[in-house]
Amino acid sequence: MNVNLQKAEFVRSATKASDFPRDHLPQVAFAGRSNVGKSSVINRLLNRKNFARVGAAPGKTTHINYFLIDSAFYLVDLPGYGYAKVSRAEKERWGRLMEEWFHDTTLMTLGLMIVDARHKPTADDCTMAEFFKTSGRPFAVVANKLDKLRKSDIEPNLIRIRETLGLDSSVKLIPFSAEKGDGKQDLLNLILEHAGVGE
Secondary structure, eight states: OBOOTTOEEEEEEESSGGGSOOSSOOEEEEEEBTTSOHHHHHHHHHTOSSSSOOOSSTTOOOSEEEEEETTTEEEEEOOOBOOSSSOHHHHHHHHHHHHHHHHOTTTOSEEEEEEETTSOOOHHHHHHHHHHHHHTSOEEEEEEOGGGSOHHHHHHHHHHHHHHHTOOTTSOEEEOOTTTOTTHHHHHHHHHHHHTOBO
């Protein structure tokens, strides 16, 4: 089955567990810190400029946003985390929403965690990685902003990311540039393989 990635539509924002679609379509989830370029990664994958809304301020994605791709599978945009200017109550609300989503093992087909290729993952990143690991579902890590690195720094930085997040060799780590498109095909292949569809 070939998928038309251009045929993408925003379906809903979920604020509670009863909002999660349960129509048995594959769900590919994206998570990442507020300023890591998660929306840009999604936009690059779909060849769309402003499809996943790029917030004027980080931390604007406070709900779980669902995008339906060619009626075949969902891209699930999880709330950005680690943004300081958010009230404790709001952080707790996000936390509960995320826990409910991860707790339901029928939802996620593939998890994708976006990190910044330039920096050592933060404590929040490590917490997010644990969410993915304990979900028992396949996940991969996408090291975005590759274009900001010198060639000689790429390999050491990828090793540092893998070590900091405690990723075993079965977890794919994909170097990526939302700006230039590096890694796009690798990531797309992984998504389509897990969603059970072709390009």
